[in-house]
Amino acid sequence: MTIRIKSPSNCPSGEYPAIFCNSEVVKYPKGKRQILSFLIMNEENTKPRSNNMGDNYYAVAVCNPSRGSNPKSKVHKILKAMLTEDEYDPLHSELALPSMDEYLPSKGAPNRIIKVRVKKVGDEKQASVVSHIQRPRDKEWECIEGEFEGVFNMPTDPLELYKKLRHKIPKKALSSTDDYIKSLTSKSSPYYDEDGKFMVKPDYEKMYGSKSAKSLIHKQLYQFLLTQDLKVLFPALSIDLK
DSSP states (O other): OOOOOOOOOOOOSEEEEEEEEEEEEEEOSSSEEEEEEEEEBOTTSSSBOBOTTSOBOEEEEEEOSOOSOSTTSHHHHHHHHTOOTTTOOTTHHHHOOOOGGGTSOOTTSOOOEEEEEEEEEOSSSOEEEEEEEEOTTTOOEEEOOOSOOOGGGOOSOHHHHHHHHGGGSOHHHHHHHHHHHHHHSSTTOTTBOTTSOBOSSOOHHHHTOTTSHHHHHHHHHHHHHHHTOGGGTOGGGTTTTO
16 A cells, blocks of 8 residues: 655745645544645756755645545545646536546656645744646646635634734734724724624625725735734734744
8 A cells, every 4th residue: 555645834935846645634623624735846847846954845735525526625626627638628527537546646657747836824833835726738727725614724803813913013013003903893894794794705896896995905804814924914014023
């Protein structure tokens, strides 16, 4: 039986060629998650890309556990995005996909190298997450994140997250940062629904106008929840918050 190596999540943000190398279901504080790992390759696709300590770079996609048969699942979206031009069929690929084992490296078979877009998420405990895959069949970038699935236990309220991270803000800036977050999260804020819950995925065009200042602010608040990074809301304090 082949032993798949557990990998870290240590790749800097950027675009890289990569090989899908492992799938593992692990326990999280709330339920289980399926971790799909990608080994990052050098530009020539000849060997793994590594840091100055000689450690190979990896990135991950965190999904709800799935075999990929459910077309709404993130795993299905990833497997479909990795199909080569020869494998993809507009009709058949909507009905059936190769098993996950067929995507993984095997002795004697050519490596399935794809291009991925990686971003670092998290504050104290960071992870390198694959956000997009460049489809081999047409070279189009496909976002694989989809609807939020509980990845990294994302908070659901910007004010509560701000309170949790507030101790990291320099005292001289607290007055202005407190006023700013309160102005965005008050009861009259347009970013909350009638039940007082932050709207994670509003219809921007309908609610605010797709390019309005309110749309930009909501996207900023959502990114704050996703990354749990104070620098998203307060970029001027980036030096102080390191």
